[in-house]
Amino acid sequence: MPDKLRQEGCAGRIAPEGLHREWRIAVVSQLFFMVGKLFKNVVSQVQSGLLRAKAASKLSEEGLCSLPSVWDVEVRQRLRALPYPDSYLTAVADQIAEAIAAWQSDLDAPNNLVLLGSPVDNTAAVLDAALTADYAPELTASLDILRPLPWSIRPADPLLIETQLTEALARLQEAEPINDDDDPDDLARRHQVIVLPPLEQCYLRCIGGWRGIEWLRDTVNAQQNYFWVIPSNTWAWAFLNRVCQVEAYLNYTRPLPRLDRNALRDWITPLAETLGQPLSEEDESSSALGDVSWSTFADLCEGRPEVARALWLRSLRLQKSDRPEQPQLPDQGDPLPVPLRQVQPALPSLPDLEAADHYVIHALMLHGVTARSHLALSLGQPESIVQVRVQMLRQAGLLRLSQSGLGIHPAYYSRLFTELETNNFLTEENS
Amino acid sequence: MISPLLLSLNLWNLWCRLAQIDSLRETDDAVDALLREISVNRIVNAVVSLLLAYALLTGVQSLSNWLSEQVPKQFRLGIKQSIPFWKGIILIALMAHILGLFFNLSGQNLVAITGTIAVALGFAFKDYATSVIAGVVALFEAPYRVGDRVTIGDYYGEVVSYGLRGIRLHTFDDDLVTIPHSVTWSDPIANANSGSLEAQVVTDFYVDHEADLQAITDILYQAAYSSRFVQLQLPIVVVLAEMPWGSHLKLRAYPMDIRDEPAFRTDILRRAKVALAEHPVVYPRMNPMMGLEAGRGEG
Known part of the structure; x- marks a missing residue:
């Protein structure tokens, strides 16, 4: 619908003949806009797929497994405590x-x-x-x-x-x-x-x-x-x-400034080197940390420190043979008792989201970390209804709960941004 | 003795008879040349083609509907609007194939066939033919497309199907209304969104003349801006009309997805009512319906 009509707040239900040409132009431009968006979306998906394929071929996950939850929490806390560069x-x-x-x-x-x-x-x-x-x-x-x-x-x-x-x-x-005599x-x-x-x-x-x-x-x-x-x-x-x-x-x-590949590497490497036991000389050739493509990593996290922390944590692995049956927490500041491996960080995929999920995520984007009662007030829905969607999103890993309230998981930010933008929401760039 | 005049007449008569026989032979030849030999293979081919085309039409409709609900909203209408195009391609291909099976499609024959079909349609399927032609014209004029919200006659709803003869509207009451394309010749068609995802939604409020219009207008703006459904990139406007029984405020805003129209209006009303309950808002003392006819002139 032409903006002119909208600006006047009087979008007529019957289009006058004189506006036909304008409508055609609007439709064609809308078509081009949509094709552009679709192309951008496809390129983004392909790029992400290529990055994953590239990462997978470079850093094989064969023989690796994820960190036990106890160690995962420990590493997360140390990452959170890592001061900004x-x-x-x-x-x-x-x-x-x-x-x-x-x-x-x-x-x-x-x-x-x-x-x-x-x-x-x-x-x-x-x-x-x-x-x-x-x-x-x-x-x-x-x-x-x-x-x-x-x-x-x-x-x-x-x-x-x-x-x-x-x-x-x-x-x-x-x-x-303030003194009245002051200039x-x-x-x-x-x-x-x-x-x-x-x-x-x-x-x-x-x-x-x-x-x-x-x-x-x-x-x-x-x-x-x-x-x-x-x-x-x-x-x-x-x-x-x-x-x-x-x-x-x-x-x-x-x-806010963005971290480039060198800044990211200099920021994370010192912590990475102290997190686990050093690799043996035989293993050193397959040391994951040295093989990480920092420029790809910087592109994925778009230079945002919080996203970098989340993605890097998700890329940590253990050798399957190193995984203990009952992992113990190391003492304060001590490294984990086994060497850590790393695969190339990658953006996680989104689960299927419903329209109601979009509204919850958009509200959290607008408000940052938010209490559940505030979220319900913002959405104009009872807390019990909002809680259902929140639970689903938390289980899918998209939201995380802290003492301050609910927030978006940084690892999913980039994907959620694209998801909301292509679903007609007001985001940061199309404002 | 036969007179020369009588002889001449008999010869003329004979010549005419011979000419008639030639003409009949030519007609038979023409019919033979127009029609191809009808064989079992051709009939089976035609039946299989019809079934295949039907399957393709159903498949295109189902696939497009499914796909349009899977992709982001911005692409939904684009996919839905392509359905008539794909259906048209399939139907044209089918007609060309069937005609090619049973007719010799030379230029002369084509004229004869189309003329015959036109006469047949004119007598037997006049209304159907009108709707089909109107449907083709509507493809170009686009008074409605699949996914649009239109008002035709007493019906308002989303166009969910664009067929050969007509469209189907899905109303808020969950009715499926079939409307022939031929209405485009005579009836006005109100299209709320015309291919876009958003369409203006008007929410009405009625207050007494003594009410604080500035405060109420402010609340209405905030109600719209705070609704989770609202498209913030499009303008929100409150307009005022004076009625004998009070003031009529119209909040004009766009939801992000026209499908949310009822939910959007309800959300705005609920938010505004809650906020207005905390203000000394005076509602009209008369039944507004009594004054609707009398009141005019938006301010």
Whole structure:
């Protein structure tokens, strides 16, 4: 249907003759668009298949088996504890420092930076790690970095977020009251940086659920003496842009950096070498770690650290003969008692998903890690119904449950992205 | 003695009779030349071809329907809309094959056959022929395609089948309504989505003149934006019409998939009702139906 009609909000049920030509053009362009999408989808599938075939031929799984669950959990915890690469955090800190330097030197420079990551990136943790003396020594030494909201996960009553934001700002202003005689254009007054929780945790998709975002949108521009660092996931950003046009107000956005093959290798190899027993010299020729195609791995995880962690964990194997009947947990920091092998990391396949699953996954993409009650409120369905779909998706491995709530499993992010995009959902790129 | 005039008349009569006999012989020859020899092999061939074509038609329909439900939504309508094309190809191939089996298809014969068929159809299957021709025309004009949501007469539903004679509509009440293509000659056809996955859904709300329209409009926008079914890439609009008994608000929005239309409307209504219950919304005091005829003019 032509956009013109839609924009007017009056799509007529009977097409006038004069619009026939326009309709034809719209249909042809839609056809080309669909063929393009189909082609992209097929190419993606073929590419993935080729990568898997290539990986399978390179790193055979013959004689290998997966890790026992006890060791799998142990390795996962060590991977989770693995700090972000220095180059990654330095890049983030540099982006923030650049934006703050502009704000401190130019009255018209934006007083905000929105740091965009994917729904599986932990943007809050990245910011916490980057804004330390190790990576941003000048910033931490010369500026007051404030975190007025104590939470990084959505509060139980999301309708109170606006109140919490208002009170937090009031507390900050009480701590450093503004003297009426001060020049509001004095650049020397610009020394306070406010770091907010991730934006996807500051709203819920329900009536009244994004009042906090609207307050923030209006307040950031009014409070030029604070610099606002706002992490957000790209899906939430796209949604909020539609419903309250946040980008018109918070217009300085930067994506999180991506890890390239070298950064990935330098990040994971030290941990890999300490996880298991060293291979014997005879085995060394088949040492999997050395044979991993890091560029392929970097392509698969698209440079996202969380996806890399998940995919790499899934690629770890044991020699079948090394698998003990009753595996014991090693002591803190000790390697596993057997050598670990590795196959080429690959994206896992998606199970058959129903329309109801798409809505649950889309809601989790928009909200990041979310409590089940919030998920039900966002979907507009009773918790009991939502729980059924959640259970199915958890069993299929697409969702994972943490103390904070439900979230998308990073290993499936890329596939789910394509799945939702081809099913007409608003994603990060088609926004 | 026979007069020369009488002789001449008899000769003319004889010549005419001979000419008639020649003409009959030519007609017999023409018929022989038009028809091929009918043998058991040809009949078996024709029957097998018919069965094969029927199997192919059924197969194409089933395969396309199955495939369209397996692929992502963006490709669903494209696959469904290709069904008439594949059916047309099969039918044309079948007709060409059958005609080739029993007729000598020279240019002259083709004219004779089509003329005969046209006359036969004209008398015996006039309505059927009208629908078939309308179906072919509709393929090009596309007033409806498989997968579209159309209103024809009193029926609104999804076009689930595009046959030789007509289409089948699947209504919200789960009825399957068969409508001949010939309605395109005379009746208006309202197509809600015309080949796209989305179509505008209008949800009506009625409030009293004293109600806070700004607050209600805001709630309606939020109800649409927060629905999981809504297509966020298309505009959402609330329009207002004044009626003698109150204000009539129309929320116009698009679901991501037109199949979700009833669920989408229900979701919006439910969300809006819950939110409006917390506001001092005054609903109309009169039965709106009483004023529908009188009220006009969208604001």
